[in-house]
Amino acid sequence: MRALGILARGVARVEDVLLASLGLGLLAAAAAQLVFRLFGGGPVWLDPLMRSATLWLALIGALVATRENRQLQIDILSRHLTGWLGHVARTVVVLFTAAVCALLAHASWTLVLLEREGNTEIFAGVPNWWALAILPVVFGLMCLHALGQIGRPLQHEPLPGTVLP
Amino acid sequence: KIATLAPEGSNWMREMRAAGDAVKTSTEGRVELKFFPGGVMGNSDTVLRKIKLGQLNGGAFASTELTTANQDVAVYGLPFTFANLEEVRRVRQVLDPKIKAGFEHSGFVAAAITGGGFIYMMSSKPIATQEQVRATKVWVPEGDVVGRIAFEELGAPSVQLALGDVYTSLQTGLVETVGNTTTGAIAFQWATKLKMMVDLPVSYTVGILVLDQKSLAKLTPEDQAAVLAGIEEAFARLEISNAADDLATRETLRNEGIEIVVPAESEAAAWRDVGRRTVERMQKEGLISAEILAALNQAKSAAGSH
Amino acid sequence: MIWLIALGLLLLAFLGAPFFALIAAIALLGFNAQGYDLAIVAVEINRLGEMPVLVAIPLFTLAGYLLSESEAPKRLVRLTQALVGWLPGGLAIVALVASALFTALTGASGVTIVALGAVLFPALIQGRYSERFGLGLVTASGSLGLLFAPSLPLIIYGVVAQQLNTTPQVSVEDLFLAGIIPGLLMLLVLSVYAITQSPHIPPEQRRFDWRAARAAILDARWELPLPVLVLGGIYSGRIAPSEAAALTAVYVFLVTVVIRREIALKRLPQIVREAMMLVGGILLILGTAFALTNYLIDAEIPTQLFAWVQAHVHQKWLFLLALNLFLLFFGMLLEGYPAIVVLTPLVLPIATGYGMDPVHFGILFLANLQIGLFLAPLGMNLFIASYRFKRPVTEVIRASWPFFLLLFACALAITYIPWLSLVLLDR
Numbered sequence: 001m002r003a004l005g006i007l008a009r010g011v012a013r014v015e016d017v018l019l020a021s022l023g024l025g026l027l028a029a030a031a032a033q034l035v036f037r038l039f040g041g042g043p044v045w046l047d048p049l050m051r052s053a054t055l056w057l058a059l060i061g062a063l064v065a066t067r068e069n070r071q072l073q074i075d076i077l078s079r080h081l082t083g084w085l086g087h088v089a090r091t092v093v094v095l096f097t098a099a100v101c102a103l104l105a106h107a108s109w110t111l112v113l114l115e116r117e118g119n120t121e122i123f124a125g126v127p128n129w130w131a132l133a134i135l136p137v138v139f140g141l142m143c144l145h146a147l148g149q150i151g152r153p154l155q156h157e158p159l160p161g162t163v164l165p
Numbered sequence: 166k167i168a169t170l171a172p173e174g175s176n177w178m179r180e181m182r183a184a185g186d187a188v189k190t191s192t193e194g195r196v197e198l199k200f201f202p203g204g205v206m207g208n209s210d211t212v213l214r215k216i217k218l219g220q221l222n223g224g225a226f227a228s229t230e231l232t233t234a235n236q237d238v239a240v241y242g243l244p245f246t247f248a249n250l251e252e253v254r255r256v257r258q259v260l261d262p263k264i265k266a267g268f269e270h271s272g273f274v275a276a277a278i279t280g281g282g283f284i285y286m287m288s289s290k291p292i293a294t295q296e297q298v299r300a301t302k303v304w305v306p307e308g309d310v311v312g313r314i315a316f317e318e319l320g321a322p323s324v325q326l327a328l329g330d331v332y333t334s335l336q337t338g339l340v341e342t343v344g345n346t347t348t349g350a351i352a353f354q355w356a357t358k359l360k361m362m363v364d365l366p367v368s369y370t371v372g373i374l375v376l377d378q379k380s381l382a383k384l385t386p387e388d389q390a391a392v393l394a395g396i397e398e399a400f401a402r403l404e405i406s407n408a409a410d411d412l413a414t415r416e417t418l419r420n421e422g423i424e425i426v427v428p429a430e431s432e433a434a435a436w437r438d439v440g441r442r443t444v445e446r447m448q449k450e451g452l453i454s455a456e457i458l459a460a461l462n463q464a465k466s467a468a469g470s471h
Numbered sequence: 472m473i474w475l476i477a478l479g480l481l482l483l484a485f486l487g488a489p490f491f492a493l494i495a496a497i498a499l500l501g502f503n504a505q506g507y508d509l510a511i512v513a514v515e516i517n518r519l520g521e522m523p524v525l526v527a528i529p530l531f532t533l534a535g536y537l538l539s540e541s542e543a544p545k546r547l548v549r550l551t552q553a554l555v556g557w558l559p560g561g562l563a564i565v566a567l568v569a570s571a572l573f574t575a576l577t578g579a580s581g582v583t584i585v586a587l588g589a590v591l592f593p594a595l596i597q598g599r600y601s602e603r604f605g606l607g608l609v610t611a612s613g614s615l616g617l618l619f620a621p622s623l624p625l626i627i628y629g630v631v632a633q634q635l636n637t638t639p640q641v642s643v644e645d646l647f648l649a650g651i652i653p654g655l656l657m658l659l660v661l662s663v664y665a666i667t668q669s670p671h672i673p674p675e676q677r678r679f680d681w682r683a684a685r686a687a688i689l690d691a692r693w694e695l696p697l698p699v700l701v702l703g704g705i706y707s708g709r710i711a712p713s714e715a716a717a718l719t720a721v722y723v724f725l726v727t728v729v730i731r732r733e734i735a736l737k738r739l740p741q742i743v744r745e746a747m748m749l750v751g752g753i754l755l756i757l758g759t760a761f762a763l764t765n766y767l768i769d770a771e772i773p774t775q776l777f778a779w780v781q782a783h784v785h786q787k788w789l790f791l792l793a794l795n796l797f798l799l800f801f802g803m804l805l806e807g808y809p810a811i812v813v814l815t816p817l818v819l820p821i822a823t824g825y826g827m828d829p830v831h832f833g834i835l836f837l838a839n840l841q842i843g844l845f846l847a848p849l850g851m852n853l854f855i856a857s858y859r860f861k862r863p864v865t866e867v868i869r870a871s872w873p874f875f876l877l878l879f880a881c882a883l884a885i886t887y888i889p890w891l892s893l894v895l896l897d898r
């Protein structure tokens with residue numbers, strides 16, 4: 001049980017670091033792109049790389065948001081449900097979210113297999129399915145993160161758009 | 166279910182819908198073609214995935230979008246290879262069947278190929294000589310390997326952008342030299358931003374409608390034949406109207422104040438040289454097969470002897 | 472069966488199921504009913520990595536978060552105060568203009584209330600405006616600015632509308648142009664109202680103070696070029712949205728982190744992580760919405776819906792009125808982004824069927840949605856203001872209803888007068 005906890009914290013740490021690095025990396029790529037656009041030249045893979053980074057950012061950002069229970073949602077009713085009723089409601093929502101994530105993970109795994117067969121490239125030498133592989137990984141983890149919410153105390157988390165330290 | 170990037174209301178859609186009606190009549194309603202125009206099903210990669218997954222049964226593509234399914238489709242896009250439409254017509258009589266056959270192992274059936282016309286270089290800057298082209302920012306369609314190699318051979322680094330981003334980029338000066346058919350330059354409203362066109366065909370563009378082999382195999386042989394015939398007839402009509410449009414649109418371009426310059430023979434020879442080097446490199450990098458190149462050269466010399 | 476599923480999903484929504492899961496569930500059920508491989512949903516989500524304009528979203532959001540974490544909001548208020556604070560109602564106009572600029576840049580109306588409201592609300596009270604007026608203003612201020620470039624909701628609407636193959640095509644650049652006059656109209660109407668509500672200013676304070684203005688301009692010298700660069704670039708057509716985003720993000724990073732050093736390097740990863748969580752939340756919803764839209768198109772539901780509406784609603788004005796109320800209601804119920812991605816594929820084909828221009832529709836759509844954000848009793852911004860300023864929601868509602876009515880009048884004008892949106896376009 002303790003090993004599982006350590007593993008979970010490790011995964012969370014990796015997600016956080018990856019998310020911040022991808023964000024800063026995209027910023028650096030944007031800066032490089034501006035320089036190239038002003039002075040001409042630049043590698044052909046920069047634009048496709050930035051687009052793939054956007055997909056990765058979106059998915060990992062959503063993954064972290066799921067872990068912290070901060071996805072966009074309506075919470076007018078759940079806010080007023082307390083006691084065992086709130087607990088039941090929370091469990092139902094969590095199971096539903098986990099089921100959807102599991103289906104999405106399976107669906108994207110099928111896509112990755114299909115893409116490996118097709119053998120197309122994003123840019124020189126990088127096969128397309130590498131970029132796609134993020135999909136099943138993220139949805140699989142998202143399913144686990146959703147299930148991790150079971151039994152946690154029901155707390156009202158502010159929406160990410162409104163969060164400031 | 167067939168997807169295409171061609172917008173509703175275009176020649177393409179009109180003829181394809183006509184094909185749909187013809188097929189419905191000739192199969193007594195057993196087969197209906199349903200079209201999804203304007204890219205609602207996503208870009209070409211997405212459409213190809215959806216065909217494999219069974220949501221769609223086919224798609225109409227520009228030849229450059231099908232290189233993953235059949236490498237040989239790149240042959241008409243080889244730069245500075247064709248001198249005039251007559252030459253293209255004779256070469257296509259030989260090569261079109263070979264290209265269709267090349268789809269055999271890809272899971273697709275190429276129902277019909279239609280000519281979209283010549284692509285010309287156009288620019289918001291003077292581009293009468295290679296030297297002048299080198300001094301501009303050149304656009305190459307995203308994923309267009311041929312174009313990238315060609316401009317590398319010229320010594321002009323290119324900017325890769327999706328077709329839809331070109332108009333804004335011409336406006337902002339991000340790109341200055343672009344390639345398109347005369348019809349395309351007007352349809353995408355680029356003409357208002359351009360000043361000069363070089364009257365030397367860069368490459369030839371074709372549209373190909375491919376169907377999913379498995380879906381087609383589910384029909385009776387008679388219905389299959391009816392579907393293929395309906396699409397083929399529509400594409401033959403398209404070919405004629407595209408050629409007529411191309412002539413008419415030159416006049417429109419002139420009226421937009423675009424100067425159409427005929428390059429000096431020395432310049433044209435230099436461009437053909439760029440074309441030759443591009444083809445050599447593509448062959449060396451395994452981007453085009455020796456067989457189709459041999460067939461192309463044979464067909465070209467046969468066309469020349471006429 | 473369909474009704475049972477719909478009821479189940481509605482219940483899950485109210486119990487707090489995430490929007491992305493709800494939208495994905497509908498798409499999965501739909502494709503399953505059509506007998507397709509569910510991998511199509513993954514194909515659609517993957518399109519998030521294929522659209523150049525979407526790269527703008529993380530970049531703009533990052534810029535917005537960095538700005539709101541720096542002292543920029545204070546400087547912005549000080550500057551506008553020095554420039555128009557001496558007018559009757561000037562302070563309130565400052566608050567409105569600053570909020571609009573801030574929301575346009577950050578795209579998240581909640582952030583405006585939280586980050587700028589903290590500066591504006593006390594300033595208004597100090598300027599002897601009534602507490603009720605001040606509270607109403609900061610609540611409503613979260614709904615201004617969404618129509619100005621480079622607001623994210625405009626970009627998202629553009630992206631979704633492009634999936635629907637309208638004639639004429641919708642471009643993000645056109646939307647940016649179309650939003651200018653409607654956005655200014657909303658600002659103007661609230662400014663006039665602010666003047667009527669302003670406290671009496673002694674004549675000696677009604678002077679433009681050159682020295683204060685100069686000092687404020689000097690103080691904001693690094694931030695000032697930003698709106699000029701970005702808005703000037705976009706509106707003049709010199710730079711594309713994705714380039715504007717790169718420029719904004721890099722510029723803001725240089726100013727806040729390197730030049731002013733108001734954000735310590737140590738805090739940077741945490742801020743980036745917060746910003747990217749919001750981006751992930753929005754983009755995953757957009758990705759699942761691609762799948763939903765694709766299912767709707769495949770099953771020809773918009774066409775059927777249009778036929779049904781056309782059979783029941785014969786007059787265009789009646790349709791428009793129904794549209795107003797419908798959008799207000801959903802703007803209140805759903806937060807902005809889910810409302811945009813779910814409603815656009817359903818309602819836009821109907822609107823174009825009634826002969827509306829898709830760009831005009833986009834502007835009226837967002838105008839209605841944005842004021843729905845503080846429509847009683849469930850609008851999101853009411854709760855954010857209540858939480859931020861520690862006032863009961865009922866008090867926030869009482870304070871903000873005059874603002875709501877005025878903006879509703881603007882939304883009606885924007886709906887019924889297409890000219891306001893389309894005059895700046897070459898149509």
Ligand code: NA
Binds near residue numbers: 073075
């Ligand atoms: Na919400």
Ligand code: NA
Binds near residue numbers: 612
């Ligand atoms: Na605002």
